[in-house]
Amino acid sequence: MLRIDCPCCGVRDHSEFRYGGDATAERPAHDNPDLDAWYRYVYVRANPKGLHREFWQHVLGCRQWLVVERDTVTHSIHSVNFSRRQRA
Amino acid sequence: MSRYSVFSLLRHAATGNRGWQRAWRAASPKASYDVVIIGGGGHGLATAFYLAENHGIRNVAVLEKGYIGGGNVGRNTTVIRSNYLLDGNTQFYEFSMKLWEGMSAALNFNVMFSQRGQLVTAHSADQLDTFSHRANVMRSNGIDAEILDRDAVRKLVPYLDFSDTARFPIHGAIFQGRAGTARHDAVAWGYARGASGHGVDIIEGCEVTDFVRQGDRIVGVETTRGRIGAGRVGLAVAGHTSVLAQKAGLELPIESHLLQAFVTEPVKPLVDHVVAYGADHFYLSQSDKGGLVFGGNLDGYNSYSQRGNTGVLREVCEAAIALMPNISRLRLLRHWGGIMDMTPDASPIISLTPVDGLYLNGGWCYGGFKATPASGWCFAEMLATGETPALIRGYGLGRFRSGHMIDEAGAGPFAWLQ
Ligand SMILES: Cc1cc2nc3c(=O)[nH]c(=O)nc-3n(C[C@H](O)[C@H](O)[C@H](O)COP(=O)(O)OP(=O)(O)OC[C@H]3O[C@@H](n4cnc5c(N)ncnc54)[C@H](O)[C@@H]3O)c2cc1C
Ligand SMILES: [Zn+2]
Numbered sequence: 001m002l003r004i005d006c007p008c009c010g011v012r013d014h015s016e017f018r019y020g021g022d023a024t025a026e027r028p029a030h031d032n033p034d035l036d037a038w039y040r041y042v043y044v045r046a047n048p049k050g051l052h053r054e055f056w057q058h059v060l061g062c063r064q065w066l067v068v069e070r071d072t073v074t075h076s077i078h079s080v081n082f083s084r085r086q087r088a
Numbered sequence: 089m090s091r092y093s094v095f096s097l098l099r100h101a102a103t104g105n106r107g108w109q110r111a112w113r114a115a116s117p118k119a120s121y122d123v124v125i126i127g128g129g130g131h132g133l134a135t136a137f138y139l140a141e142n143h144g145i146r147n148v149a150v151l152e153k154g155y156i157g158g159g160n161v162g163r164n165t166t167v168i169r170s171n172y173l174l175d176g177n178t179q180f181y182e183f184s185m186k187l188w189e190g191m192s193a194a195l196n197f198n199v200m201f202s203q204r205g206q207l208v209t210a211h212s213a214d215q216l217d218t219f220s221h222r223a224n225v226m227r228s229n230g231i232d233a234e235i236l237d238r239d240a241v242r243k244l245v246p247y248l249d250f251s252d253t254a255r256f257p258i259h260g261a262i263f264q265g266r267a268g269t270a271r272h273d274a275v276a277w278g279y280a281r282g283a284s285g286h287g288v289d290i291i292e293g294c295e296v297t298d299f300v301r302q303g304d305r306i307v308g309v310e311t312t313r314g315r316i317g318a319g320r321v322g323l324a325v326a327g328h329t330s331v332l333a334q335k336a337g338l339e340l341p342i343e344s345h346l347l348q349a350f351v352t353e354p355v356k357p358l359v360d361h362v363v364a365y366g367a368d369h370f371y372l373s374q375s376d377k378g379g380l381v382f383g384g385n386l387d388g389y390n391s392y393s394q395r396g397n398t399g400v401l402r403e404v405c406e407a408a409i410a411l412m413p414n415i416s417r418l419r420l421l422r423h424w425g426g427i428m429d430m431t432p433d434a435s436p437i438i439s440l441t442p443v444d445g446l447y448l449n450g451g452w453c454y455g456g457f458k459a460t461p462a463s464g465w466c467f468a469e470m471l472a473t474g475e476t477p478a479l480i481r482g483y484g485l486g487r488f489r490s491g492h493m494i495d496e497a498g499a500g501p502f503a504w505l506q
Contacts, residue, residue: 001399002389015399019389019504022343035489042501043341043432043488047330049392072344072392 020055120317128152134464327427
């Protein structure tokens with residue numbers, strides 16, 4: 001079990017969270033007509049072997065969306081932050 | 089390469105089984121090859137075999153960083169079926185099924201292909217309707233499929249939970265009699281032996297670390313055993329597709345995820361078919377040793393770790409005993425994991441790429457074992473001709489940009505939900 005240190009609720013099993021995928025994909029502006037930008041946002045992933053910035057939502061806790069930095073090889077977690085602050 | 093036959097068995101038995109030869113040569117890398125295939129899994133080895141067998145291209149190397157059979161080809165649960173709904177998949181997987189049916193003879197190697205039949209249980213009238221739709225698509229493509237009602241399912245697999253207290257009562261099932269299992273190691277070994285017999289160099293302990301370029305074209309690879317030149321390079325590294333593609337400057341719609349498999353202690357014959365649970369993610373079959381081999385969902389987050397999470401173990405076991413309460417007391421012998429390259433539609437990518445000289449075979453997700461022969465067949469044709477065979481036109485890299493996904497699960501572009 002991964003243990004995620006939620007900045008709101010403290011350390012919890014990852015089974016309390018919902019995974020939200022790669023947090024580095026850039027969402028184009030809503031009125032951006034560039035197909036390529038949308039293709040990259042929806043589909044293309046860096047898929048790193050190593051540190052990965054990813055979304056998790058604490059659905060069975062505070063329900064906040066978090067950005068977690070996790071190593072995809074060792075699963076060690078390097079940082080956990082509220083996603084709203086990260087993305088400001 | 090000496091042929092295996094009942095006579096060779098008898099001859100070796102009479103001489104104490106001391107004279108058996110290695111199944112394939114332990115080759116050292118040459119300076120260059122017409123085709124270099126990266127990854128000695130099922131797909132890489134099958135590709136090499138068919139390059140030689142179907143196209144007469146024998147100056148070929150398969151480069152494997154570990155040992156043959158150490159990747160997903162030796163980690164999967166060996167279910168083989170051709171019950172796909174969507175155009176492109178339906179025909180491709182049936183072509184693969186036909187190759188499975190002739191594989192042991194074609195390779196002169198017993199892959200223990202066992203067409204024991206696979207059923208997926210339905211738990212409502214609506215679910216059975218969608219299965220009927222699938223069965224109709226299969227039958228109109230010449231593929232065997234049957235729809236079973238509750239009584240017929242009960243006759244076939246009486247050990248499932250047919251009681252009044254079943255969590256999700258069984259309403260019926262879809263059944264494919266030609267589906268089954270094979271011995272996965274034998275598939276890797278059989279293709280390796282067949283390819284090696286045709287002159288292909290199978291080079292184990294040889295990790296590709298980078299590509300060699302001449303202008304815009306890839307003309308070789310850097311490896312832990314030195315530089316190797318290549319007329320064409322075929323990439324078939326399963327869960328590590330992104331890692332290598334990145335070195336070639338190729339961006340892909342792929343995420344690496346972990347899938348686990350489980351096996352119980354051996355018991356007497358109990359499960360004659362492959363059984364899949366339609367109400368949750370769980371499926372099982374019984375190995376020839378007697379262990380119940382089963383699996384379920386992905387671990388659910390990007391992973392290159394090759395070891396599974398206990399949360400999934402619990403979920404899968406819960407599903408297992410909801411369908412088969414009689415196995416609740418069995419002990420689990422082992423569980424293991426494999427890293428898979430998940431695509432946004434859970435369908436594979438066999439494709440030309442924007443990088444000259446580089447050809448891509450990947451994105452096999454959790455279902456690529458059954459595809460091994462057809463994938464090797466088609467990828468070999470692509471590497472030989474430089475063109476896309478008609479059968480795999482739907483599997484191009486461009487389909488995501490153009491909106492022509494083949495999304496069997498209808499899960500949308502979230503690799504971990506596929
Ligand atoms: C637990 C589990 C259960 C599964 N169950 C089923 C099933 O029931 N039915 C089904 O059809 N499919 C199943 N699959 C999927 C199937 O196993 C895979 O889709 C398929 O095996 C992938 O192709 P492969 O055999 O070529 O991969 P692999 O055997 O993984 O081959 C890729 C090879 O590339 C090598 N490699 C990686 N990087 C490098 C490098 N830099 N240089 C050199 N070599 C490199 C690796 O070491 C590896 O040996 C399952 C998968 C898993 C993990
Ligand atoms: Zn919280």
